[in-house]
Amino acid sequence: MSVPVRGLEPGKRAALVVNEMQNAIANPAYIGTPLAGQVTERGVVARINALAAAFRAAGAPVIFTVIAARRADFAGFRVNCALAAGIRRKGHLVAGTVGAAVHDDLVVEPSDTVCHRSHGMAPFTGTDLDATLRGLGVDTVVLSGVSTNIALPGAATEAVGLGYGVVLAEDCSAGATPETHQMQVTMHLPLLATVADAASVIASLPGIAPAGAQPRGG
Numbered sequence: 001m002s003v004p005v006r007g008l009e010p011g012k013r014a015a016l017v018v019n020e021m022q023n024a025i026a027n028p029a030y031i032g033t034p035l036a037g038q039v040t041e042r043g044v045v046a047r048i049n050a051l052a053a054a055f056r057a058a059g060a061p062v063i064f065t066v067i068a069a070r071r072a073d074f075a076g077f078r079v080n081c082a083l084a085a086g087i088r089r090k091g092h093l094v095a096g097t098v099g100a101a102v103h104d105d106l107v108v109e110p111s112d113t114v115c116h117r118s119h120g121m122a123p124f125t126g127t128d129l130d131a132t133l134r135g136l137g138v139d140t141v142v143l144s145g146v147s148t149n150i151a152l153p154g155a156a157t158e159a160v161g162l163g164y165g166v167v168l169a170e171d172c173s174a175g176a177t178p179e180t181h182q183m184q185v186t187m188h189l190p191l192l193a194t195v196a197d198a199a200s201v202i203a204s205l206p207g208i209a210p211a212g213a214q215p216r217g218g
Contacts, residue, residue: 002203006194007140007165010207014167015061015138018048019123019145019155021106022066024092024099026146026174031092031099035147038174038181045105047172047198048144052107054202059210061136062112065123065145065155068093068100078119083150122154130162136211140165142201143193144172148184156192166193169201 008014023030026039039045052062067087069077074088092099095116102108117127124130133141141159143152143166152173156166168189175181185195 002200004204004207005167005196005200007167008142008201008204008208011209012139012165012207013060013137013209013211014055014140014142014205015063015133015136015211016052016055016142016144016169017123017129017155018052018062018064018106019143019151020065020067020147021045021048021103021145022068022093022099023101023103024090027103027105029104033176035149035174035176038176038178039146042171042174044145044172044174045103047169049105049107051142051144051169051172051198051201052109052112054205055142056109056111058205058208060205060208061133061138061211062109063115063129063132064102064106064108064112065115065117065127065129066100066102067117067120068095068097070095070118076118081121083121084119121150122158123151124155124158124162133164137209138164138211140167142167142169144169146174148173148175148181148189153184153188153192156189160192167201168193168195169198170195171197
């Protein structure tokens with residue numbers, strides 16, 4: 001019997017967070033960036049679909065976190081870093097547009113949650129993600145998506161600060177280049193998260209508690 005991934009031991013309550021897997025960020029059919037190319041080259045979409053299906057089967061939440069300006073003129077979208085400036089300049093990420101939508105090839109079920117934000121470079125600050133996870137009784141956040149350059153390290157840092165355990169599904173994520181991805185998943189992210197592959201995460205799911213279940217002894 002395989003040893004569960006740390007953070008996914010029996011009785012733990014986990015949620016899968018799929019970060020910024022949007023057409024105008026991660027889909028080469030819409031945008032020709034190195035990051036979108038890495039998503040395709042690494043087979044990230046298919047692995048996330050398989051991982052999400054396993055979470056649903058285990059009764060665990062699947063949450064898609066997306067970024068998009070609320071208005072086409074980007075009013076209220078604060079430009080306070082180079083990445084935010086690039087988003088505004090390109091104008092691809094506006095709520096309700098196909099570019100801002102979840103990647104065409106990702107399966108989003110009615111039971112899933114889509115958590116929106118309109119500023120910042122990581123999914124917890126200024127969103128209801130933390131409240132949603134706490135409402136579901138989640139102990140551990142399993143991160144996937146993009147990118148291992150900025151958003152996923154940011155998400156891991158935020159999650160640790162809020163008291164969650166963190167797992168990175170490494171083969172369900174990508175960075176802008178193979179080199180930056182490898183640096184992050186071997187040098188930086190292991191200080192914040194358990195780095196595991198999707199198969200190991202899926203093998204650990206039968207032991208976790210369903211969403212909303214009370215802690216043992218609680």
